[in-house]
Each structure stands twice: as structure tokens, then as C-alpha cells.
Amino acid sequence: MRRFGDLDLAEDALHEALIEALVRWPREGEPDNPAAWLVSVGRSKAIDHLRRAHRRPDKEAAALRGGHVPTDDVDELAILDDHLVADDQLALILLCCHPALNHDAQVALTLRTVAGLTTDEIARGFMIDVAAMYQRLVRAKHKIRLAGIPFGVPERERLSERLDAVMQVIYLVFSEGYASARDDEFIRHELCGEAIRLGRTLSVLVPDEPEVLGLLALMLLHDARAPGRLGPDGVIVTLEHQDRSSWRHGQIAEGVVLIDRALVLRRRGRYQIEAAIAALHSGAPSAEVTDWAQIDALYKTLRRYVPTPVVALNAAVARGMARGADAGLEMIEELVAAGELNRFHLLHATRGELLARAGRITEAIAEITTAATLAPSEAERRFLERRLGQLV
Amino acid sequence: MKYMLLLADDPELAASVDQAEMMQEYFAFSQRIAESGEMVAGDALHANTTASTVRTRNGSTTVTDGPFAETKEQIGGVYVVDVPSLDRALELAAMIPASRTGSVEVRPVMEFS
Incomplete structure (x- = not known):
């Protein structure tokens, strides 16, 4: 790392700091800024390690000559202040999400090093073998060291590029938790929680970056609806049928405050737009009185930032609500013609719903049947089968 | 030659x-x-697991992990540079025309001490 040139050393030092925290906090009380405390204690531990590892010959030579010997207290620790500590945390996150590392490695390293999960927990989170996850982490650290990936915060202009990668990693962790590909567990609360914690940390470290605020707002707003997303029988409840009183309204309020703060900074981006859409849903007392026209307009903007078929699919849903099923179907047909999403269950589910709303029941049943066979999780499969039962 | x-x-x-x-x-x-x-000049390179590849398209640069996968791309030249960190090496790589017409693979050179 910038200071210690070795991620393992920094990580070991941070672990020692954590152990020290476990011993000291119950005795002395938690410090005002626990994260900063950990990093600063971690750093002094790393310095201890370095001292033990090799005493500097120049220092010893100076001692022999009777010259000035820097004492242990001054050389490194005197320059510590809160700002520097925050910088180190940000540098660590940027290092873990460096674009020269692949996405899997970025996610694994961030969860291990920044969020502090164990290799075992991360392996379980992403359904891979512990040994394979361990290898992935070793390979990533190996690459950081050998390829000379630097530890530090780049200047403003490059920082926002690098933050894009960090936000992608955080959102990836959140998305895996929000709609898991895992067969037995549709919502993975622990992954959503980790992603939100990481988003919070990032929003403290770079408080003037509107997309960072937008991402945190987006995650909070989505996660706030979690209690209504599954019925007592574990079957998915769609937005329009959710019990809105079950939503976490305090969390929604926090998300709305964050998105307002982001919009004031007047640099738009995908996460802010998505958060604005989520805020409109969260603030509406029911699906019927939702401001679909504004959501439709926001999706139109979002498609310029994120020109992917999945966003186009969501836009088609909004269009269908704002201007009627036929308008939505028109957009769906474009997607079907493009062919990229034809194996994606939600394309067929959405098309089926719009067809049903347009009164074309036979076609709707065929589409939802296709969707059910393509659904990746048990919760979604059961939901689609139940929907079929209602249509037949 | x-x-x-x-x-x-x-x-x-x-x-x-x-x-x-x-x-x-x-x-x-x-x-x-x-x-x-x-x-x-002669140097040994670290394994391709340490490689990063730079591509520039329409003025925007992407960095990916690993060596270039496009088999039709052929090695057409090489530079050996001495810079403080990977970030500077990637910046330089993005300035090379081949990053636009193909890609530039950045590999750390082994140092024997």
C-alpha cells in the first residue's frame, strides 16, 4: 500500500487493530470515529511489524555516531489526522476496485478487506467453494503486488472514473442480495446490508459526489421495501400488491433526503435517476396513484445513461402503466426483435402481463409459461405459476 | 533491422x-x-495472470484484467517503460495508437534482485 507496500501487511495490521478494539472498547468505550480509530491503530501496528521485520540500518548507524535518532512516536504517527485517515480508507476501497482487477476479484477483495467479511462468508455469499474463493483472493493480491497497482487517491478528474468502478462493485453486491440467483433464498439480507454499509462509508468519504449519494439512496429505497416483497408463503409479491404499511418508512425518508442532496449538486447520473424513480414508487400510497408519467419520463432519461436491454425492459413496464398496455407492448416488441433478452424470464413475464392487461389472454398464458420455465429461483417460479393459475 | x-x-x-x-x-x-x-533489450515477464489490457474506443478508455482475448490481434511492437506504478503505465498505454486499433497488454517485468 502507499505507506506499507503490502496489502497482506496492512490487512494483518487491521486485524490486529480489530482485536485490540475488542479488548479496549468495552473497557474505554467506543471512540467517536471507530473506522478512523481502526485505521490509525492498524497503521501503528503495521509500523510495529515493519520495525520488528527489519531495523533500519541508517537509524542504527546514526545511533552509533551519536546523531539524532527519530523516536518511535514521531516519525509516522505525528502526521495522522482525520482527513488522512479518511483518505487511506478511500484509497483502500479504490485499490480493491481497481479496473485492472476483474469484477469477481474486486467484489471479493472489497468484502474481505473493506467490509471485513471472512473468506468463508464471501464464498457462501457467492455460492462458490471456499478454496476457490481463497485462490481468487490470493490471485488478486498477487496481481496487486506484482503489477504495481498503486495505493492512493487519484486527482479529482480521475477519481470520478475510479469511483464508477467502486459503485459498480457495491451495486453488484446489493443486486445479488436483492434478487438472488440462489434457488432457496430470493432475498439475501446480509448482502444488501453489507452493500448499504459500504455505500454509507463511501458517502462519508466523498460527500460531494452526487452519484455516490444517489447509489446509497437507491439501495436504501429498494431495501426499505424488503418486508413487503415476499408473502408469508415465500412467494413474491409484486410492487402493486405489496402491503405498503410494511415498508420501512424511516429508511425511505432517509433515501429521499439523500436524493434531494444529490440533485442539488446538479451533476446527474444513472444512480440518481434510478433513486428518483424508486423515491416516486416509495412515496406513492398505491400503484394506481403513482406518478407513472414522471417515472416514464425518468426512464427515458435513464436509457441515455444506461443503454442496456434490461433498462429498456423496465422502461416498457413504466410506459405500459403511463400510456396503456399497447404502448408498453410496442417497446417490448422492439426488445424481442433485438433478441438479446429472449432467454430472460422477466422479458416474457412482462410481455405476458401487458398482454393480459390488453385482454389477449391466450398469448399472455403462453408468455408466462415460458417465463416460469426460465425463472432462476424457486420464489420467482412459484410466483409465475400462481399468476398462470389466475389467468387460466 | x-x-x-x-x-x-x-x-x-x-x-x-x-x-x-x-x-x-x-x-x-x-x-x-x-x-x-x-x-x-531482454526481459522476462510475470505470468499473464498479472496482465492488464487497455482499449480506447470513441475517446473513452477501458482497462480489463488479463491478456487480450481477441486471437486475431497480433503483437506488432513493444515498449519497455520505467514508471512509478501501474496507473502511469496504463495512462501511457492509452496514448499508444494500438489501444484504439487493437489493444495494449501491460505486463510487469520481472526484477531479479
């Missing part, structure tokens, strides 16, 4: 021979072409 000799090993075959003997052979070869004045 200058030639770049890009050494590509089959990892399985390379692992099957005696490593010390092979290193001896490399040292001997290097010494021989150095003495004959034929060597311009």
Missing part, C-alpha cells in the same frame, strides 16, 4: 522440463547474444 522475439510457453510443456536446466540455458543464450552485440 530489429526483431522482437516474443516468447510464448505452453505452460504444461514448460512445467515438464527441469527448471534449473532451462534457466541455465536462458542465461547462456542471453550472455551469448549480449557478447555478440545482438541484444537490445
Whole structure:
């Protein structure tokens, strides 16, 4: 790392700091800024390690000559202040999400090093073998060291590029938790929680970056609806049928405050737009009185930032609500013609719903049947089968 | 005329021979072409698991992990640069025209101390 040139050393030092925290906090009380405390204690531990590892010959030579010997207290620790500590945390996150590392490695390293999960927990989170996850982490650290990936915060202009990668990693962790590909567990609360914690940390470290605020707002707003997303029988409840009183309204309020703060900074981006859409849903007392026209307009903007078929699919849903099923179907047909999403269950589910709303029941049943066979999780499969039962 | 000799090993075959003997052979070869004045620069690279690849399209640069996957791309030249960190090496790579017409693979050079 910038200071210690070795991620393992920094990580070991941070672990020692954590152990020290476990011993000291119950005795002395938690410090005002626990994260900063950990990093600063971690750093002094790393310095201890370095001292033990090799005493500097120049220092010893100076001692022999009777010259000035820097004492242990001054050389490194005197320059510590809160700002520097925050910088180190940000540098660590940027290092873990460096674009020269692949996405899997970025996610694994961030969860291990920044969020502090164990290799075992991360392996379980992403359904891979512990040994394979361990290898992935070793390979990533190996690459950081050998390829000379630097530890530090780049200047403003490059920082926002690098933050894009960090936000992608955080959102990836959140998305895996929000709609898991895992067969037995549709919502993975622990992954959503980790992603939100990481988003919070990032929003403290770079408080003037509107997309960072937008991402945190987006995650909070989505996660706030979690209690209504599954019925007592574990079957998915769609937005329009959710019990809105079950939503976490305090969390929604926090998300709305964050998105307002982001919009004031007047640099738009995908996460802010998505958060604005989520805020409109969260603030509406029911699906019927939702401001679909504004959501439709926001999706139109979002498609310029994120020109992917999945966003186009969501836009088609909004269009269908704002201007009627036929308008939505028109957009769906474009997607079907493009062919990229034809194996994606939600394309067929959405098309089926719009067809049903347009009164074309036979076609709707065929589409939802296709969707059910393509659904990746048990919760979604059961939901689609139940929907079929209602249509037949 | 200058030639770049890009050494590509089959990892399985390379692992099957005696490593010390092979290193001896490399040292001997290097010494021989150095003495004959034929060597311009020669270095060993770390494994391709440490590679990063830079592409520039429509003015925006992407960095990916690993060596270039497009098999139709051919090695057309090489630079050896000495910079403080990977970030600077990636910046330089993005300035090379090949990052627009193909890609530039950035590989750390081994240092023997």
C-alpha cells in the first residue's frame, strides 16, 4: 500500500487493530470515529511489524555516531489526522476496485478487506467453494503486488472514473442480495446490508459526489421495501400488491433526503435517476396513484445513461402503466426483435402481463409459461405459476 | 533491422522440463547474444495472470484484467517503460495508437534482485 507496500501487511495490521478494539472498547468505550480509530491503530501496528521485520540500518548507524535518532512516536504517527485517515480508507476501497482487477476479484477483495467479511462468508455469499474463493483472493493480491497497482487517491478528474468502478462493485453486491440467483433464498439480507454499509462509508468519504449519494439512496429505497416483497408463503409479491404499511418508512425518508442532496449538486447520473424513480414508487400510497408519467419520463432519461436491454425492459413496464398496455407492448416488441433478452424470464413475464392487461389472454398464458420455465429461483417460479393459475 | 522475439510457453510443456536446466540455458543464450552485440533489450515477464489490457474506443478508455482475448490481434511492437506504478503505465498505454486499433497488454517485468 502507499505507506506499507503490502496489502497482506496492512490487512494483518487491521486485524490486529480489530482485536485490540475488542479488548479496549468495552473497557474505554467506543471512540467517536471507530473506522478512523481502526485505521490509525492498524497503521501503528503495521509500523510495529515493519520495525520488528527489519531495523533500519541508517537509524542504527546514526545511533552509533551519536546523531539524532527519530523516536518511535514521531516519525509516522505525528502526521495522522482525520482527513488522512479518511483518505487511506478511500484509497483502500479504490485499490480493491481497481479496473485492472476483474469484477469477481474486486467484489471479493472489497468484502474481505473493506467490509471485513471472512473468506468463508464471501464464498457462501457467492455460492462458490471456499478454496476457490481463497485462490481468487490470493490471485488478486498477487496481481496487486506484482503489477504495481498503486495505493492512493487519484486527482479529482480521475477519481470520478475510479469511483464508477467502486459503485459498480457495491451495486453488484446489493443486486445479488436483492434478487438472488440462489434457488432457496430470493432475498439475501446480509448482502444488501453489507452493500448499504459500504455505500454509507463511501458517502462519508466523498460527500460531494452526487452519484455516490444517489447509489446509497437507491439501495436504501429498494431495501426499505424488503418486508413487503415476499408473502408469508415465500412467494413474491409484486410492487402493486405489496402491503405498503410494511415498508420501512424511516429508511425511505432517509433515501429521499439523500436524493434531494444529490440533485442539488446538479451533476446527474444513472444512480440518481434510478433513486428518483424508486423515491416516486416509495412515496406513492398505491400503484394506481403513482406518478407513472414522471417515472416514464425518468426512464427515458435513464436509457441515455444506461443503454442496456434490461433498462429498456423496465422502461416498457413504466410506459405500459403511463400510456396503456399497447404502448408498453410496442417497446417490448422492439426488445424481442433485438433478441438479446429472449432467454430472460422477466422479458416474457412482462410481455405476458401487458398482454393480459390488453385482454389477449391466450398469448399472455403462453408468455408466462415460458417465463416460469426460465425463472432462476424457486420464489420467482412459484410466483409465475400462481399468476398462470389466475389467468387460466 | 530489429526483431522482437516474443516468447510464448505452453505452460504444461514448460512445467515438464527441469527448471534449473532451462534457466541455465536462458542465461547462456542471453550472455551469448549480449557478447555478440545482438541484444537490445531482454526481459522476462510475470505470468499473464498479472496482465492488464487497455482499449480506447470513441475517446473513452477501458482497462480489463488479463491478456487480450481477441486471437486475431497480433503483437506488432513493444515498449519497455520505467514508471512509478501501474496507473502511469496504463495512462501511457492509452496514448499508444494500438489501444484504439487493437489493444495494449501491460505486463510487469520481472526484477531479479
